[in-house]
Amino acid sequence: MTSGEAVVLTFRESLALLRVASSAGRGMLALYVVLRAVSSLLPAAGAAAMAALVGAIGTDAPWTAFALFLACMVGTYVLDGLMAPLRVLVEARCTRAHRTRVARIACAPVTLDPLEDPEVQDLLHTASAFPRNWTEHTPGAGAVALIEQWVRWVGVAAAAAVLAVYVWWAAPLLIVAALVVRRVVRAQWLRQLAGWSDRAHHGRSAEYWREAATTPGTGKEVQVFGLAGWIRQRVQGAVHAQMDPVWEGSLRLQKLEVINFLIPAIPLSLVYAMAAREAAHDTEKIALLTGVIAAGWALYTAFGDVSGMFPLAGSRPALQALADLEKRLGGGPDVHAKKPFPAGSIELRGVRFAYPDAEREVLRGVDLAVAPGERVGLVGLNGAGKSTIIKILCGLYEPAKGQLVVGGEVVSAERRTAWRTRVAAVFQDFIRHPLSATENIQLGRPLDQTRREHVVRACEEAGLLPVLDRLPQGEDTVLTRSQEDGTDLSGGQWQQLALARALYAVAGGASLLVLDEPSAHLDVRTEKELFDRMAERPRDAAVLLVTHRLATVRSCDRILVLDDGRIAEEGSHDALMALDGLYAHMFRTQARRFAEGFRHIDEDEA
Numbered sequence: 304m305t306s307g308e309a310v311v312l313t314f315r316e317s318l319a320l321l322r323v324a325s326s327a328g329r330g331m332l333a334l335y336v337v338l339r340a341v342s343s344l345l346p347a348a349g350a351a352a353m354a355a356l357v358g359a360i361g362t363d364a365p366w367t368a369f370a371l372f373l374a375c376m377v378g379t380y381v382l383d384g385l386m387a388p389l390r391v392l393v394e395a396r397c398t399r400a401h402r403t404r405v406a407r408i409a410c411a412p413v414t415l416d417p418l419e420d421p422e423v424q425d426l427l428h429t430a431s432a433f434p435r436n437w438t439e440h441t442p443g444a445g446a447v448a449l450i451e452q453w454v455r456w457v458g459v460a461a462a463a464a465v466l467a468v469y470v471w472w473a474a475p476l477l478i479v480a481a482l483v484v485r486r487v488v489r490a491q492w493l494r495q496l497a498g499w500s501d502r503a504h505h506g507r508s509a510e511y512w513r514e515a516a517t518t519p520g521t522g523k524e525v526q527v528f529g530l531a532g533w534i535r536q537r538v539q540g541a542v543h544a545q546m547d548p549v550w551e552g553s554l555r556l557q558k559l560e561v562i563n564f565l566i567p568a569i570p571l572s573l574v575y576a577m578a579a580r581e582a583a584h585d586t587e588k589i590a591l592l593t594g595v596i597a598a599g600w601a602l603y604t605a606f607g608d609v610s611g612m613f614p615l616a617g618s619r620p621a622l623q624a625l626a627d628l629e630k631r632l633g634g635g636p637d638v639h640a641k642k643p644f645p646a647g648s649i650e651l652r653g654v655r656f657a658y659p660d661a662e663r664e665v666l667r668g669v670d671l672a673v674a675p676g677e678r679v680g681l682v683g684l685n686g687a688g689k690s691t692i693i694k695i696l697c698g699l700y701e702p703a704k705g706q707l708v709v710g711g712e713v714v715s716a717e718r719r720t721a722w723r724t725r726v727a728a729v730f731q732d733f734i735r736h737p738l739s740a741t742e743n744i745q746l747g748r749p750l751d752q753t754r755r756e757h758v759v760r761a762c763e764e765a766g767l768l769p770v771l772d773r774l775p776q777g778e779d780t781v782l783t784r785s786q787e788d789g790t791d792l793s794g795g796q797w798q799q800l801a802l803a804r805a806l807y808a809v810a811g812g813a814s815l816l817v818l819d820e821p822s823a824h825l826d827v828r829t830e831k832e833l834f835d836r837m838a839e840r841p842r843d844a845a846v847l848l849v850t851h852r853l854a855t856v857r858s859c860d861r862i863l864v865l866d867d868g869r870i871a872e873e874g875s876h877d878a879l880m881a882l883d884g885l886y887a888h889m890f891r892t893q894a895r896r897f898a899e900g901f902r903h904i905d906e907d908e909a
């Protein structure tokens with residue numbers, strides 16, 4: 304990284320920052336720019352007023368100059384107080400708008416695979432701009448720094464003009480000196496910045512181990528295995544590896560401060576000495592001396608401030624990441640979102656699918672059809688591709704070949720979002736929102752918050768009502784321990800809640816209910832009760848049940864067995880047992896293990 308690359312923004316980058324700045328709101332932005340411009344004019348105005356005041360000593364009318372000088376002092380004081388909170392507000396508004404854009408783009412992909420790409424995850428992380436150290440800055444901070452950098456020229460021009468009135472050559476001389484200092488300071492700090500970035504991996508390592516020791520999930524293993532001392536050493540090692548060179552660099556910078564001081568101090572002293580010499584010979588020139596001293600200092604401070612380069616450089620990665628995300632994820636709108644799908648079966652026709660960079664296809668020509676209201680079980684060995692089929696049925700992945708067809712209509716890219724509004728699902732890794740139980744369930748159809756009776760019904764079907772009754776505030780209890788009065792559910796209870804959410808979505812019009820291991824966390828009795836209730840519920844949606852517990856698919860209308868990337872067997876439980884193939888083998892193995900387990904228990908008890 305060279306200094307030029309790091310701080311001189313390209314035209315495109317400046318435009319991007321201006322776009323960020325505009326999201327603060329026109330009125331707020333105009334107010335900030337005007338106040339900042341006025342505040343940058345004040346040192347020059349104060350210098351002129353001071354010189355006028357000194358010049359008016361001994362005359363009858365020093366009051367105008369005095370009033371002007373006083374106004375500059377009070378104005379500086381008031382504006383300093385006003386600008387600080389206003390700056391925070393503008394920065395916050397801009398950053399919030401930027402993060403909203405990132406979130407909108409992240410929600411835009413019509414399929415899931417771009418979001419699973421580690422590069423996209425990195426871009427999302429960077430674009431979201433949550434600074435973790437002094438090198439990183441929000442786009443809001445960058446936008447404000449850009450405005451300030453431009454507006455500062457008003458102050459520089461004003462101070463130079465005032466100075467030129469008294470000593471015409473002083474302004475260019477001081478500007479050149481200030482430019483040299485800016486360049487030297489910038490180069491020094493950027494070296495420090497680059498050194499920090501090169502060692503950022505040590506910082507990440509320290510962060511990881513610190514979190515591992517302090518978060519409840521990993522913390523328990525740390526305690527049990529007695530890793531605390533080992534982790535402390537690792538964190539210390541990583542912090543030293545990152546910080547030692549930075550501290551050395553900081554010391555070096557402190558020493559260089561002398562040079563940074565001398566570069567402008569020498570010409571400034573020269574100008575001051577010339578003005579002082581003139582004033583010494585001619586007391587009438589004391590006003591000139593005052594003006595030169597004040598305007599010279601105003602010019603130097605207006606120009607010498609390099610603090611804005613950090614937000615400018617530090618906000619650049621977030622903006623670049625946003626631009627890259629827009630290129631990669633910016634999909635077209637779902638133009639036919641409202642048009643309903645024709646009634647009929649939900650089919651996969653000749654579907655083939657491989658994950659990115661995978662050597663083998665997971666699905667190698669899958670054909671299946673689920674009729675409206677039909678209950679279909681999907682079974683297969685670990686890694687056979689069951690969850691992948693589900694994601695394709697939900698329109699989350701695009702098949703490499705073949706089609707998803709609903710009621711005879713092919714679910715095209717433009718219609719995928721519309722199709723998803725007709726699907727309800729319980730995934731293996733379902734979401735646990737830190738909201739109340741009711742809100743968690745209503746998110747099955749977020750725009751349909753009024754149907755409270757459907758929430759109760761869904762809870763009943765999922766067997767959740769007794770669980771909710773035992774919560775401190777019933778269904779309104781917030782389900783997170785991180786909130787006062789909140790509580791948490793067990794793994795099985797959360798799973799029942801995820802099922803209630805999906806059933807609520809079915810009541811709201813979903814025509815396919817996908818259940819991926821919906822009873823993995825349930826005890827045997829709760830599981831049995833659940834499937835008994837599910838068997839009795841109306842056939843308002845087709846159900847696809849994926850499970851390894853073969854006893855639970857027994858009552859399905861049809862069972863599909865996935866093997867080697869294809870549907871290898873298909874039929875009712877009895878038909879598949881009679882076929883004596885893979886399903887019959889899996890079923891008998893499970894049944895035997897259960898029987899053996901119970902026999903051991905019986906023998907132990909005897």
Ligand SMILES: Nc1ncnc2c1ncn2[C@@H]1O[C@H](COP(=O)(O)OP(=O)(O)OP(=O)(O)O)[C@@H](O)[C@H]1O
Nearest residue numbers: 419658661665683684685686687688689690691692
């Ligand atoms: N996001 C992914 N990226 C790359 N490969 C994946 C991804 N998800 C799954 N796979 C691979 O695809 C294959 C099928 O996975 P899938 O999760 O669909 O199987 P499954 O039948 O649901 O397995 P299980 O019964 O263990 O849940 C596996 O070999 C797995 O490693």
